[in-house]
Amino acid sequence: MDLGSSVPYVAAAVILVVTLASGPLAIADRPAEQPTQIGTGSVTISDVRLPETATLRQGQFGEASYYVQVPPATVVFDGIEGRPILTYKLEIAALGYTRESAFFLGPDTGERMQFSLERDELPPEDVRNDSYAGVLRVVERAGEESRVVAERNVTVRVRR
Amino acid sequence: MSTLDSGLTARLAARTETVRTVLWRLLFGDRVGLALFLTGLCFFGLYWRMGIYITDGSAIANTLVNVADGRVVLTEVPYGSGLEAPGTYVGNDGPVGRNYGIVVLAVPVFYALQGLGAVFDLGVVLIGVWSLALVGAVTTVGRLVEREWVVVGGSALAVVAFVANVAFATPVDPGLYPILALQIVGMLAAVLSGVFCYRLVACLHGRRIGVAAGTAVVLATPVAFWAALLKRHSFTVLCIAAALYALARSRTADEHSETRRFRALASVPVALLAWIHAAEALLLFAPLVVVDFATADRNDRRTLAVIAGTFALSLVPFFLTNLLVSGNPVEPPRMLPSYSASAGLDLSGGGGGGAVLDIPIPIVGGLVRIALRFVSLLGEGVVVAFTDPVRLHRVFLRGGYLSSVAFRDGYQAIRLTVLESAPILAGFAAAPVAAGLWIRRRGRTALGSSLRSPTGVVDTVALASGLLFVFLFLPRLPVHAQVTVRYLHPLYLLGVYGLARVPAIRSAVTTHWRTTGLAYGGTVLIGGQLVVIVLAAIDAGLGEAVQFHALLALAAATSLAAWAVVRTLSDTVPERAGAALVSVTAGAGTIFVLLSGIEYFAYAGEFALPVVRWLSAALPLA
Numbered sequence: 001m002d003l004g005s006s007v008p009y010v011a012a013a014v015i016l017v018v019t020l021a022s023g024p025l026a027i028a029d030r031p032a033e034q035p036t037q038i039g040t041g042s043v044t045i046s047d048v049r050l051p052e053t054a055t056l057r058q059g060q061f062g063e064a065s066y067y068v069q070v071p072p073a074t075v076v077f078d079g080i081e082g083r084p085i086l087t088y089k090l091e092i093a094a095l096g097y098t099r100e101s102a103f104f105l106g107p108d109t110g111e112r113m114q115f116s117l118e119r120d121e122l123p124p125e126d127v128r129n130d131s132y133a134g135v136l137r138v139v140e141r142a143g144e145e146s147r148v149v150a151e152r153n154v155t156v157r158v159r160r
Numbered sequence: 161m162s163t164l165d166s167g168l169t170a171r172l173a174a175r176t177e178t179v180r181t182v183l184w185r186l187l188f189g190d191r192v193g194l195a196l197f198l199t200g201l202c203f204f205g206l207y208w209r210m211g212i213y214i215t216d217g218s219a220i221a222n223t224l225v226n227v228a229d230g231r232v233v234l235t236e237v238p239y240g241s242g243l244e245a246p247g248t249y250v251g252n253d254g255p256v257g258r259n260y261g262i263v264v265l266a267v268p269v270f271y272a273l274q275g276l277g278a279v280f281d282l283g284v285v286l287i288g289v290w291s292l293a294l295v296g297a298v299t300t301v302g303r304l305v306e307r308e309w310v311v312v313g314g315s316a317l318a319v320v321a322f323v324a325n326v327a328f329a330t331p332v333d334p335g336l337y338p339i340l341a342l343q344i345v346g347m348l349a350a351v352l353s354g355v356f357c358y359r360l361v362a363c364l365h366g367r368r369i370g371v372a373a374g375t376a377v378v379l380a381t382p383v384a385f386w387a388a389l390l391k392r393h394s395f396t397v398l399c400i401a402a403a404l405y406a407l408a409r410s411r412t413a414d415e416h417s418e419t420r421r422f423r424a425l426a427s428v429p430v431a432l433l434a435w436i437h438a439a440e441a442l443l444l445f446a447p448l449v450v451v452d453f454a455t456a457d458r459n460d461r462r463t464l465a466v467i468a469g470t471f472a473l474s475l476v477p478f479f480l481t482n483l484l485v486s487g488n489p490v491e492p493p494r495m496l497p498s499y500s501a502s503a504g505l506d507l508s509g510g511g512g513g514g515a516v517l518d519i520p521i522p523i524v525g526g527l528v529r530i531a532l533r534f535v536s537l538l539g540e541g542v543v544v545a546f547t548d549p550v551r552l553h554r555v556f557l558r559g560g561y562l563s564s565v566a567f568r569d570g571y572q573a574i575r576l577t578v579l580e581s582a583p584i585l586a587g588f589a590a591a592p593v594a595a596g597l598w599i600r601r602r603g604r605t606a607l608g609s610s611l612r613s614p615t616g617v618v619d620t621v622a623l624a625s626g627l628l629f630v631f632l633f634l635p636r637l638p639v640h641a642q643v644t645v646r647y648l649h650p651l652y653l654l655g656v657y658g659l660a661r662v663p664a665i666r667s668a669v670t671t672h673w674r675t676t677g678l679a680y681g682g683t684v685l686i687g688g689q690l691v692v693i694v695l696a697a698i699d700a701g702l703g704e705a706v707q708f709h710a711l712l713a714l715a716a717a718t719s720l721a722a723w724a725v726v727r728t729l730s731d732t733v734p735e736r737a738g739a740a741l742v743s744v745t746a747g748a749g750t751i752f753v754l755l756s757g758i759e760y761f762a763y764a765g766e767f768a769l770p771v772v773r774w775l776s777a778a779l780p781l782a
Contacts, residue, residue: 007311007315007316008295008296008298008299008311008315011315011318012292015291015292015322016288018322018323019280019285019288020280022280022284022285022329023279023280059704059707060698060700060704060707060708061704061711062559062573062707062710063572063573063701063704063707064560064561064566064573065561065566065571065573065703121570121572121701121703122571123563123566123567123571124561125563
């Protein structure tokens, strides 16, 4: 029982001492500012691989909405200058639907990058067909201007 | 000099001792209460996300920022859409917030966070406090069950967890401090709800079932889900639990003076609830007053004076706040017109009361107006409850996808029903059966005296108050941004209390204590992992995951309900099975709370424990 009665105090003391010593660390912890502004610079791309299909999958277990699921695209870079932005975008014209994700490039970006679109939901009332025509694009954005880097017509299959 | 010193030290020590004893007796009651308190806080800490989960939180945080500066009017509004945030009203001297009772409680915590944050790394301090709570929890629990390995192993685990978390700690933005303060008082309220549930049930039926009930509230119901999410509901539940506990003590007391004291004390949480949400306080006040006076042994003049005096005194903060906010002591913030045109849900009767500000209403007229409005709302609820079975089904049993609700929840079926959120309540299905059998066996005449017994008195208030909550909110349900039907939050406490009152359940849990514990642990540890594996395998989305939990909960709930009803009718079904089923339903509730906090709704903010941040990113779920 001796051990049992002293262990909690030792544990508490260790925790307290480290907590109280954290003051000076707090100052050293501040994140450094990013020097270059994002969204400036340029990128040269050697290859973009876009998927052939995307899916509208209806939820299970009582979830009736459709999940918009797009496989990732792979982009291979030749060179990156500054901190440009690329976006990966799906458009389904018949549904009036677009969704895009932005990817911030910089000196740390590797030779290639996988672009993914986060899952999204569409209400069940909107999805009537068995498939829709969609367009996938990778777009470079620099300031106000944008340039389509790659584009592909895809079939968006509906899975119920 | 030294004699003076020692005299002062002695008196200070005595004073501290008294404060400690009073706090101890007021909050925890005994070491079991303390163990539950610390365990619950550690549990909530596991999925504590530092941030605002639903927009309603912004108005409360804005209110705190201003109250901490010493004013009720909102001049500084850093959170959400500022003055447009739902929960902002047009007060006497400018825009005002709501839930001032919670805000005032959070002010000292906010100051403390500011002080600590100025000197230390607040992220590390929070981790330190959590780890200390864990040391405290394992030590208290270990000594209660007389297992040294729990104390030693748990303390070691706490140190390891502390070091691992500190290694990844990141600085906390001071802009989060008001939110953290509100989250901390919210978690305290949630965990104390469980402690009071334990004390209430223990006072009527003994410690063992009391521990089970208190633990169930803290670990297995939506009380845990909303603990740190900046809503008032935990406080509502706490006030109800405390009032019921005081009421129970007043009926189990030996001496008349003690009865009187506890009857008076029961009115304190009602008054404090009024300060937080006046309408909800009325739902507790009405049954409590009626039943208390109707069943008391003595309602002599002195008793009445003490009760009325205590209640009036406890209402002072409520009156003062209203006076400052609206200029009328009986007009709480929620009865004021909403500041934003696109107001959310409130009980002001739709913000059309612009005239309220121009004509100062006499207090009596104001009270009459409130009473009439209130009765008409309740009447509407009664009508809906008896004429709209579809709505009842969607609120209490099976939810699923409802376009009208889902379109404001991002087209996701993230709305559970009462039973889907807390499947353990299914055992309550046996309550009417048990009551029917009891009346048949003992006759109607015995019913009268039974209603005056301690359990009868608490049962009546609990049942009436629960029904009133249903009637008030049912016409507005189902609605978005609820997840667990949070408007009916008190049902989770009252339901667990009711469960502990069902003889079959009580007997199963107390007799098969080890089975209950083992089955609960097994469900959470093994079942939780199975759920993760299944959901990861099918690549489930958020709505799918939530509905998967709903179906699991319903399956477990159906089994428990069936067992409880059959066992109440005949002794042929094994009691141990019931103990296991109670644990499985409780475990299903816990798994949802944990996974929803760590995974599904992780976006509510950065985790207070960095290791959980890593876990959340590592789990392959929605």
